[in-house]
Structures are given as structure tokens and as C-alpha cells.
Amino acid sequence: MKTKLVFLLICCLTALLAVTSLASAAPSAKIDVCHSEGNGAYHLINISERALAAHLAHGDGQPGDPVPGMEGKVFAEDCSVVDAAPDNIYDSIPAVYPGSFPSLGYEATSTDEFGDHILFAGSSRNLHSVELSLTNWSCENDFDNVGGVWVPNRDGNAGEACATNPGSTFSHPVTLNIYEVDNSGVDPAVGNLIVSVTESFDIPFRPSWDSVNCTASGQTPATNIPFGGKWYDPVLGACVNGYAFNITFDFTALNVVLPEEAIIGVVYNTANHGPAPLGTAGPYSSLNVSVTADAPSVGTNVEADTVFWDTSFGPFYCDSGAGGTDIFRRDAGCWDTYTPVVRFDAN
Numbered sequence: 001m002k003t004k005l006v007f008l009l010i011c012c013l014t015a016l017l018a019v020t021s022l023a024s025a026a027p028s029a030k031i032d033v034c035h036s037e038g039n040g041a042y043h044l045i046n047i048s049e050r051a052l053a054a055h056l057a058h059g060d061g062q063p064g065d066p067v068p069g070m071e072g073k074v075f076a077e078d079c080s081v082v083d084a085a086p087d088n089i090y091d092s093i094p095a096v097y098p099g100s101f102p103s104l105g106y107e108a109t110s111t112d113e114f115g116d117h118i119l120f121a122g123s124s125r126n127l128h129s130v131e132l133s134l135t136n137w138s139c140e141n142d143f144d145n146v147g148g149v150w151v152p153n154r155d156g157n158a159g160e161a162c163a164t165n166p167g168s169t170f171s172h173p174v175t176l177n178i179y180e181v182d183n184s185g186v187d188p189a190v191g192n193l194i195v196s197v198t199e200s201f202d203i204p205f206r207p208s209w210d211s212v213n214c215t216a217s218g219q220t221p222a223t224n225i226p227f228g229g230k231w232y233d234p235v236l237g238a239c240v241n242g243y244a245f246n247i248t249f250d251f252t253a254l255n256v257v258l259p260e261e262a263i264i265g266v267v268y269n270t271a272n273h274g275p276a277p278l279g280t281a282g283p284y285s286s287l288n289v290s291v292t293a294d295a296p297s298v299g300t301n302v303e304a305d306t307v308f309w310d311t312s313f314g315p316f317y318c319d320s321g322a323g324g325t326d327i328f329r330r331d332a333g334c335w336d337t338y339t340p341v342v343r344f345d346a347n
Helices: 002-025 049-057
Strands: 030-036 042-048 073-075 081-083 087-091 103-105 111-119 127-136 143-146 149-152 169-182 189-204 231-233 238-240 243-250 261-267 287-292 306-311 329-332 342-346
Touching (some): 030 049, 111 169, 189 329, 261 306
Antiparallel strands (some): 030 042, 087 342, 103 287, 111 306, 127 287, 127 342, 169 189, 169 261, 231 238, 306 329
């Protein structure tokens, strides 16, 4: 009996040693590493995970990780060095984007510049991009472009219908100004200009009159003068005039560092307004800046009933122009919670 027990014990130990030996001999998992070439470049290698700590200690990394010593850069899947995804630091663009917003028309309100005072969230301040919503009320058949000159075509006052080929656009430059906030007085004021960027964008025309869904009074060409009839927006479930879309300003090459708060201003020319009025009618005179009454989902609209505005028509200001006209200034007390629809991303 004793011999049998010894024999069984020896068998068990032998089996245990065999399993342990097999486990220790099993290969470790392989992982991808971005291996430094010593000159700022990296290449992809595949190593045992046991060696990862040593590679990381020598300045290597893994795809998706920050690049050592290079702020705002990460490794791509192939170990190329790319910009890190920016952080959203201000956002008043709604998650469900409607076909049309309430909007401020520059030609209709004698506007040269319009914006607001905003406070950024988080700590990222290296400006990456700004996405801005505009709303266009112009139909493609409002004008013909003859040799680069816009010539009136549709007679809206006669009840002629709005007609647009889907996807048609016109090009127009838009400027975004970002200012410091001057807090030296009783009220915030426009401070020094931080940066000004002008880019030309493809502006989509609004859709044609919807003769199926928009047939009530005030929606048809004959009753929606001079706009040519409304189009149906399924998001709002309503017939509307304007068409909302976003444009994006790229700041990645400008090295702009934002303060904690800023005043933004949007500028573009129309027939009779803007810094350099164009002097002739065109679809740009129906281009508006989108606004929303909703609070931003990220960041803060500093004064909810206040915007910053430059209009040459004094009665449009909340104070009827007492604080000056045709200057970009604080306009307080009659805006409810309306603010431009805009998003700031930064690294």
C-alpha cells in the first residue's frame, strides 16, 4: 500500500512538472509597437508583450498613444505621427440638426458683423477648428450668373416659384474674427483681435418649393412673396424658407492659443453691407447667420440675453443706437437666449 502511494505521488508530481513546463514554454502574445528610429520617425514592429515595458522605457509607443515629447500628436495605426483628435470646448450646434434655424440676415438688418461672448470648457486651448452654421434663403433661380456677374432672374413679387437643382451652390468668402474680452469696464467689451481668418465656401441654395407638403396659405409662391414658396423640413416637421448648413474654419496651421473666454464675430459682404459692400444684388444678400435659443451643450454663452453686433441702423439695437451705430459692440437686453450656432475644437 505504501509503495502504491509513493508511486501515485511520483506520477502526480511528474504530471504537474509537465504542465508547468508546457505553460512556461507557451509563447507570449504579440503586440504592435511604434519603434523610434532616433530621428523623429517611427516604424511599426511586432514584439512579444513581455518586451513592451523595455520598449516604452526607450521612447517607443503603441498605435493610438501620445507621441513622446510631441504635444498634440499621437501614433496612427501604421505608426505615422498624426494630430490628436481635438477636444470640443464650445458647442451650440444641436445633436439633431434641423433643416433651418432662426437666423440674422446681414442685408436685411444692415449688418457688418455679428457674434457673441463665449466661455470655453476644459483646458485645451490650441485652436484646431471652428464650425459655424449659416442659413441661406436664396433659390438657385433667383439669379443667373453671367460672366461672373449676378443678374436677377426670378420675379418673387409676381409669385414665381423657387426652383433649385439639388446640390447646387455658389462661392462666397466668410470671415471669422476672434477677440479678447475687455473686462476693464462695467460691461464686457471687444478687446484686441486675436485672429482673423477668411475662407471661401460653397454656399448651398435653399431647396425648391415643395408643392406637395407646403400648400397652405403663406407656404405657396403666391402667398409667400417674395420667397417663392417654402420647402418641407422633416426634422422640424414644418415648411420653412431658409436652408441651414455648416462651414468649417481650419486653424491647425495658425498656432492660435485661446484665452478662457472670447468674443467672436462673423463678417461677410452683401450688396449693401459688410466691410466692402459688393454693390450688386446676388444670392449672398440672402445669406444669414444661424442662431439658437438653446444653451450650448459645451461651454457657456456668458450673457444669455446679449450679443455683439455691428449694424448701421440704430433702431435695431436693444438701446436703439444710444451706444453707437456701425460699430461692433455689446447689445444687451432684447435677445432672450439667442446665440450663434457654432462649435470650437482645440488640442
